[in-house]
Every structure is written in structure tokens, then in C-alpha cells.
Amino acid sequence: MLFRRHVPRTGSRRSRFLAGVTAAFLAAAGSLIALPGTAHAANLVANPGFESGSLSGWSCSGGSVVSSPVHGGTKALAGAVSSSDTAQCTQTVSVQPNTAYSLSGWVRGAYVYLGVTGGASTWTPSAASYTQLTVPFTTGASQTSVQIYVHGWYAQGTYNADDISLDGPGGGGGGDTQAPTAPSGLTSTGKTSSSVSLSWNAATDNTGVTSYDVYRGSTLATTVTGTSATVTGLAASTAYTFTVKARDAAGNTSAASNAVSVTTSAGGGGGTGFKQAAPYLYLGWGDPPSPSTVMSATGIKWFTMAFILSSGGCNPAWDGSRPLTGGTDQSTINAIRAAGGDIVPSIGGWSGNKLGPNCSTPEALAGAYQKVIDAYGLKAIDVDIENTDEFESEVVQDRVLNALKIVKQNNPGIRTIITFGTSTTGPSYWGNRLVERANALGANIDVFTIMPFDFGGGADMYGNTVNAAEGLKAKLKSTFGWDDATAYAHLGISGMNGLSDQQETTTPAIWTQIRDWANSHHIARLAYWSVNRDRPCPGGGVTSNCSGINQSTWQFTSITAGFTG
Template sequence: MPLGAMVALASPAQAAEEATATFVRASDWGSGFEGKWTIRNTGDTTISGWTLKWDFPTGTKAGSAWDASLSSSGNTYTAKNLSWNGTLAPGSSVSFGFNGTGSGSPANCTLNGRPCDGSGGEVPGDAPPSAPGAPTAGSVTDTSVKLSWGAATDDKGVKNYDVLRNGSTVATVTGTSHTDTGLTAGTSYTYSVVARDTAGQTGPASAAVTVKTTGGDGGGNPGGKHINLTYFTEWGVYGRNYHVKNMVTSGSAEKLTHINYSFGNVQGGKCTIGDAFAATDKAYTADQSVDGKADTWDQPLRGNFNQLLKLKKMYPHIKVLWSFGGWTWSGGFPDAMKNPAAFADSCYQLVNDPRWKGLFDGIDLDWEYPNACGLTCDTSGPAVMKTMAQAFRNRFGDQLVTAAITADGSNGGKIDSADYGGASQYLDWYNVMTYDYFGAWDKTGPTAPHSPLTAYPGIPNQGFTSDAAIQKLKAKGVPAEKLLLGIGFYGRGWTGVTQKEPGGTATGAAPGAYEAGIEDYKILKTRCPANGTVAGTAYAHCGNEWWSYDTPATIAGKMAYAKQQGLGGAFSWEISGDTANGELVTAMHNGLKG
């Protein structure tokens, strides 16, 4: 569609009704576009409020909007005026915009129920349905709740009902009852119901009811005494289209105990924000938002931080930490550690900034790697890890202070390069990165699982296993309960492989959606299903590709290992690689219970 092409070209002379709406692509950058709607009052009376609806073809989507409240149901989008731009005098106009993807054009456009070209037409029944009766709960179990409610009324008839759990739709049903399943024992959930009429209009929500499932440990911790933590990546809101709300709709939020928001940067001796737009500025529409409420243009905090605050309100058991560093941004740690107290204070001030008060429960330090080589090589000395941990504990007090650390258990390897044992007395726990042992950076192989739990005959490097790392850390004095086992929600793979079993030769990295040699579990489970296991993890040979990754079954085995070893729990990198129904988080949760 050429830049500036219009969908509706009505003139006031044609208008049998009161207004027209026209659409243009204000800009187009190939991978996305800026859409702009202009609403004009073509009548001789003032308009008090407007609602614009249109359809996009499959493959074209509207995202964040400004100067309007935008929601969607399937391919149908509804934009409504904000408090300050709903009144239009005769001859005046108002515009709003949104970011979109795809090449399609709007269709079936209506403005306040009439065609957008001003050609007239009957106004459909404008009255939305009434609120349904307040739901009542019956047959409450450890994992399910049966809900019933009184029917709503509507002049055109009620089509169906949306059942909302903690503000997010979990089911759409035609009757007046629903059994919500897959819940966590001993956990409270708040339910309400919204009716939809045959014209597609939704009415007000019913009164809410809060129900607590039976069982559980009584402590509000879905993992019992074990930690089930995941990393949520800041950049995932872009190409991956993974947002905080996905943790709710997948059922993962109720099963997680902690979320590490990654990553903040380390620059100039200080902690700094990573991507301010994603963290604090990105506007969320009602359908994208955790609680179903759209961001407004003038609210002080938007983005991931506001969505995480909403998540914590719904799931008060969840603790959120801000993780700093990571593979790409670890280069700032050596300079920052020239003044550990000042470094820790800068991080404390940022983590506890009043703008996002109540969001973060602590900090996670992801230095890859102190006194060892990662993206670059560091020569800070073996004491630097302990010095850093002590400085951060002194500044953060009772808040959580954790660290993501190497899992290189080889003799003279990265664990031997720093005083992880001495540092552990100041830290709440370590996230031991027990993955990425082997991959297509060795482009000719041999093929090997990237996250082996134990050694196996033919393993390319001794000490490159989860168990070797755990045992070495224990031997250095790290308490078992301060160790979390790492689970990768992705696979690593090669191409040009003819051998099904590990140890085959390859010609290079297998193709991946974002980077060669790596792919999300949610893709691999159908693209290249696992057909073997080795060393407690899975592998797959399909065509000429060879992949390794964890499945719900292998995760169950790893969780059993974590409990047998007395570990504090487990963590995952990172949650957008899981399926839409959160099957990997669920496997970790189920394996850690008890």
C-alpha cells in the first residue's frame, strides 16, 4: 500500500450521518508501519465521544497506540476516545496513531456504529449487555474451581461470556458456568465475568469473587520451600512479542516464585537502565495489559515496569529482582569494582528509584565472568567476587542480593578463578548457568548436549556438566540451599549432521529464528521433536540437523536431582522460549513441589 494511501475518502456532502474516518500509513519502515486515523465531524451538531471499529486481514496487526484507547478481539480492532479528545465541534477533527505490522488495509470500518465513509446506514443496538451476576464458587479442589453466575441481559441477545481470573481472560463460554483448571494449591484467585452481545459489544464486569484453592504449603509460595525463578528479558517485547501478560495467560505466574528482569547495564562505574522505552515508556493497550486496563498518555510509569507492578499486585507471592550485566553488558564490572561501595550505592539508588517504588525486591549480578574470560577477559583477581558480594550486601541490607555465575566445573576452569565460596556468605543464592556447555561455535562438532546433567562416554570436555559444577561449588563451601540449577528454555543445534547419536560431525550451525545455532523450545518441540536422551537431557536428529534441549520429562529428572542434592531450587533462561501454556515452567513447578 503506497505511503499516504487512504481507506475512506468521504466528503461532507456525501455524509448522511455525522462523521467520517480516514486512514493513512504515516510511515512505513518495512518491518512495521505507523498507522494514522483521522475522525472528522461532518455534521452540524457536536459529537460527544467516538468509537471506531475496523478489521485487519490475517497477518496485519495493530500494536501500541497513542491518543486513543485501542483494544482487539481476533482481527477486529476498537479505538475509543480518551478523556480529552472525545468532543468534536462541527467541522473539527481529531487524529490518533498506532504502530503496526503487516501489509493489509483496514476493512469493515464503522464510526459510532455507522460506515466510516459517511454514507449512512442503520445504527446497531448501541446498548451493551448488562453485568452478569456475581460468580459463586463450588467444587473447589487443589487445582480447580467451578464458577457459576447469573445471566446478563441485552436487547440483541447475549452471545457469550469472558471469564476473568485476576483481571485476565482465561475462558470464553456460551453458558453461565465454567470450571477453571490448572491452578496452584493453596492459592487465592479473583474471578469476574463479562458478557458479550451478538453485536460484539462487551458490558461491565460482574462483581468479583476471590477463591482460595485447597492444599498447598500455606506460605503463599507455589514452589513450597523451593525457588522456581525465571528470567524475563527486556528485549522480548519486540520481535519475540512476549510481554508480562504472557506469564499470566500461560499459567506460569502462579507457579513462579521469582522473576529476574534482565538486563540493566553497568557503565561508568554505575548501574544504568538498559532500554528505557521497553522498561518505563512503552504504552500497553487494554488487551496487552496484565489487568486489562490500557495505559494513558499522561501516566507517570508505563512499560514493563508498570506491567510487573500489576503482576505483583495479582500474584503477591512473586518477588522481582533487577539483573545487571549479562553476556553483552558484563564489560563494565571491572571498572565499577574499582570502587565497590560507590558501585553498590549506584545500583541501590536505581533499583529503589521512587518512580517504580515497590517493584524490585533486590538485585541479581550477572558478571560473565569475574577474573576469567567471557566476551572479554578480566584480570580483577580471585577476591573480586567476594568483595563485590560484601559491598552489595552492606548497601542492600535485607533486600535480596543474588548472582548468576559460571557452571564451568573443569579443573582450573572458571569456578576456580574466583572466590565463589567466600562470596556466598553475603548472597542469598547463586543462579548456576548449567547450560551452553556445547554448541555450534564448534561448527564441525562433535555434536553434544548443551545442558548435560552428568558426564557420559564421549563427552567432549570433562567438567562440563551440571553435576560437576554443583559438586565443585559445594566443595568450595557454597551451601547447597544457595544453589539454583539452571534450565535452558531453548536448544542448540548443528546442520550437516548424519549421525543420530551424540558425537557426530557437522558443517555449521543449524538455522534459528534469531541467531544461527539456537532456537526456542516452543519451536523445536514440533520442528525437530526429541528422539533420544543422554546425560539427563534430550536430543533430536531431523533431516541433517541435530539439536539438544530439555523437555518436560528431562526437566522432571533435573528437578529430582535438585531436590536430592538439597539445592534451593531451579531457574530458567528465559521464559519466552516456553510454550503458550507454560509447559516447561509447569514441569519445573511440579518437580520442585514437596
């Protein structure tokens, strides 16, 4: 393939995205049915049929108990889906490690989902009457609880759910019902503009405490095994209240600790202080130019160098074949640094054998990232997460985010960037999930960068790029609780100069508009694909070494160099 590209899987309407992923979801559902069966036991779900007349036992973002329509009994859940809320209801259930379970439930409505957070799930695109969904799964080697969920889909109308069952042996290791004591002495040990560090005294339990749940207000922020934690993704100059609860192996939960209130530090405009103008440079094709020549002509200081792939298993290499050190890539990096610049590697991309699916655990993937960091003493890394093998995989998405979390912990001061496709109005389902999971996992990502091209942009590439960026900003605000300034300061744009694969045209004038918008909103990062193509060839079509339009040599790079954030 000539270009790093992402086939448009989204349009300006969510319904277009949903139609585009139906086959993938149905295939996933089919594979779930093939899992082994479970040992039968009493239903482990509290208030499974909502017969209490309330949402007792469930935590719901939107919904109520109704008397009609029902599947069994006299009550059912009605999920009040809106254009911005899937009306998800969750419940945490104690389970046993290394054990097979079966989650099932009866649902009614369009695009209703049933699953286990961070694990297996299934869905129905349309159920005019109650339809049973079933999700078999097996717990991990040390897993003692699962969070089950049911939800609808944005703007698809109210859904119903009833008679939800988790079938399998209950957790508790012999019927332990004694909760741990409440943790004590909760205090703040440090803070930044986007994080708060906490510590507390250990709780006690008759069988032993296995973990601690840290709450930001009523929201579960993180779970740890020790007596300290750092809550990330917070807004600058904002007051937060934290509590901690202890859990044992049986899933018994203590009362809350004392509450501590902390106001985060001022953020210097709401952000991380990280600004990067870094167009892509690819040594794999397209007559790669001398970076020092480009730097001298344009004033650019950073390049995003593509692509780090797998050379087999969990081993990083340039394009999956060229070594990290001792080759042309290292000599190019040395030349850029000698000219006063620096690079951020792009790990992944649309095609090729990628590290995310090949590294079996977050720890292994973090180790692969670390090899790249150590090879060049990097200040930042970018994971370009695309295609069905990485972006559209729940397992790999979570693996990438957890690996980047480890990288941040092991490399103080390093900046982490994650780059992904978009619709013209903001993140797709998978983009929204990526942002949500980054928050839930405490990944502490510095910059979420969208690629507004090959996305159905049509003639108005400026307007649709801005709309896509505003959609991401709104998602960051709602997910992390940030204000506008903080959300913009965690946002990046990576465009495509000249003609895109879909014949979308970004002229130098349009790119200047985008650059000026990026500066006026103080976003974190501006990039484009690619410096190799930053040369004129009007009427040349979509090719690797020129833009296909009339422009000056290195004109897009010169414009990008004017990005200051």
C-alpha cells in the first residue's frame, strides 16, 4: 500500500457506523457461543429481574423500572438512551478464579449489548420482542469479581432488559461474608494539574484484604493492591473528594474510609504544557528527503517517524524489518538531533504486523515500547492504533492503554500520544471506547490525536476537521471531567496534505486555516502525512512522493512549523 490510511468506517451519522460494524460484531458473537459451558449454580445477580421495583444492586447512567413490557414477573428495566448516553447499567459480582460462567439476559430494542467489562460481550442489532443474549466466559487465574453490564446505543431509542442471570459457582471461598474494616488515615501525598496521589492505612480482614477501590466522589477511579494510588485524568484547579474501600477475596467490601478533598494545581492554560508540531517522515518509500534540508528550509524541529512494527513476536523494528540501532533510521535520527531537532516514533499504523496483537500481555507490550525508548532516549512515543487488529479489538485496545500506563510509570516525564481515526463529527464507537477505557484504566495519556482524512470529509476539509476535533474535545470533557482548555490541551490533529486516498483535497490555504484554529484553541499536537509528499505534482494523483496538487516544495511543513499551541 502506498499510504498509511484508515478505510472510512464512520460517517456523519452514528447509524452509518453501526451498519458498518454489524458483521464484525456478529462474528464476535458467533465465536463467543463456542466457549465451553459453565457449572450451574444459583443466579449470582442481585435484583436480576428488577422485581424490587427499583434499580437496587445496579448502577445505571440512565434508566428506570417499568411494569411493561416485561419478559418475566412484573417488572423490567427501561434504559433511557439519549444522543450522548447509552444508559448503561452495571453490577459487580463475586466469582471464583479459573472458573467458567455464563451470563445471559433477555433484551428488547435496537442495538442492545450484554457483557463483562474488559471481557466478552454480545449484542443484538434489532429485537422487536424479548430476545435472549448469552455470553460464556472464564475468569482469570486470580480474579474474584466481575462487572457485568447491559446498555443500548446512542440515539437508538429506549431498550428493555429483564431476567439477567450469571450462572456459575459463587465467590467467597467457603461462604465468607465478613467485610474488611474500613481503611483509615486517607491523605493526599501530592498533586499536579491533572493528578492526585493518595495513601492510607491498611484495612484488616478475617481472610485477608485483596484490593482497594479508590473513589472520586461516587465514581470508581482506580483499583490497587497496595495502600497508595495516583488518580489521573483530572482537571486543573478543580476540587475533588476521595474515599477508599477495601475488598477481600470473597468480594466483601468495607465501609468507606475518611474522605479527603484536594484541589488540583493550576494547569498553565489547562494542559500538560506539551506542544508538538511533528509531520510524518517515512523512510520506507516516497523518496524520503534529507530531514536537515527540510529543517533548514522550514524551521520544523520535530518529525513523527513511521513505522515501528513487529519483526516477529513481540520484537520492535522499523517497518518490521530494519533494526532499531545501527541502520539508516538511527542515522536519520542522529542527523535530526544534530540539526537541533528530535523525533517521536509512530508505533503501529494501518497495515503490517503490529506489536499490539503480537505481545501477549500489557507488560510484554510495554517492554517492546521500552526497547524503542531506550534505543533513542525518547521524550515521547506515539501509538497509531488502526484497523481491526488493534483499534477494533477490545483486548488489544486495553493492552495498548495498559502498556502505555506502564511506560509512564517507568519513564518519568515521557509523553504518550495515541493516534486514531475519526468521523466528521468526532470519535466513532471505537474511538469513544478508547477514550473511556483510557480513563477507566488510568492510562494517563497526554495527547489523543485524531486523523481527519479518509473520513468522508468531502469538499469542506477545514469545517469537517474542526467539527471532528470539537467532537473529540466534547468526549474528553465528558469522560475526564475536564474544562474546555484542559480538553483542547490533550487533543491533537494529524491530517493529510494534498489529495487523500478518497480524493479529499487539503490545500495549503486550508491547512493554514487548520493550523490557525489549532493555535487559537491551544491544542497539543499538529501533524500531517507526510513530508515525503510535501512536493508539488498538480494532476499527479495520489502518490507517495508528492501531494497531487499545486504547491511549493515543503509548503505544508512550513505551515506546520508555525504551530505553537
